[in-house]
Amino acid sequence: MTISEDNNDGLNERHRARMQRKKAVVDAKIAAATDVRGVLLVNTGNGKGKSSSGFGMVIRAMGHDMQVGVVQFIKGAALPNGATGEERFLRRFPEQCRFHVMGEGYTWETQDRTRDIEKAQAAWACARELLSDPSIGLVLLDELNIALKYHYLDVQTVLADLRARPAAQHVVITGRGAPPELIDAADTVTDMTLVKHAFSQGIQAQPGVEL
């Protein structure tokens, strides 16, 4: 055996020992996690990936033959080139995915608070229907946090409707600036923290990436 092989054997053996200890820790955590119920997830923060993570969970659920529902609160028909990629794609499955685009664009595009509030409330009525339907396994409320941040919707009403949903139903809520009351109520919260963004380096928002 050469010295190099000997070193490699030692490395492999230490790797195995470390991974055995790690597996024991992970297995103990898995054994302790016995609760099965619908979870409430919140994706917030200034970085990329909040909505796209929600859409990833939508297709994950669809892969398990669950019915899903999507309500988009802010994003709307304002896109220069028509619908987003996720909307175009998911509208191919009307029997499995109910897709509702209820916004008219970001708040700085509409510049009309009264109209924004009307749209947010209509979107919430739509969300409430999904949240009261036990046949829907997962609901994505995209950019809801923006509507809460601007007080277009009452956070206590939203929380009450979330609490009253079917026990097995999962809900994903996205958008910057999630209010503390929602973070308290959620089971899983991720802050999508901006490290850097192509846009700041002069690269356009592009189909398949942002649109």
Place this chain on the structure above:
Amino acid sequence: MTISEDNNDGLNERHRARMQRKKAVVDAKIAAATDVRGVLLVNTGNGKGKSSSGFGMVIRAMGHDMQVGVVQFIKGAALPNGATGEERFLRRFPEQCRFHVMGEGYTWETQDRTRDIEKAQAAWACARELLSDPSIGLVLLDELNIALKYHYLDVQTVLADLRARPAAQHVVITGRGAPPELIDAADTVTDMTLVKHAFSQGIQAQPGVEL
């Protein structure tokens, strides 16, 4: 006009003025972002949403009729209930999505460094094929960061292959512990920061959420 209506009018007017200023800032940024090319995105950090965001971008691209490719580096056939939801779903579209599951489970499950290295290198060979095919608009390299973190792959080789890809191709790389060289090379980087996770509160990993 009542005092309350008067207050509301003032609020609406201030909102409009603030949003006009915000729109000017956003529009200037959009006007400055004129570069159109394939972007390299990295999702790292300890929180939830790294892979699911990648899969959201996969369907976003598919909605724009792009061809896509997925290579899963670590996750593999180790799932107790078979394939993940995202795999089950995306395998429905073999004409638009090439889906390669090349891992055998997390490092603490396999506990075999030599075998992990072989699998990672086979997965990279598969990734390199996608990265040299200009008909593929977006490539998701799921959990590649784990393979880099454990030095199963050489980061300089990976970076050279990424640089050599077709100019319009987008690449999304996920996994904890992205190496600094990859973060430097990326256009967009998000740290999915853990705020809280259902698993730590005793809730099982569930189909449609984690699986």
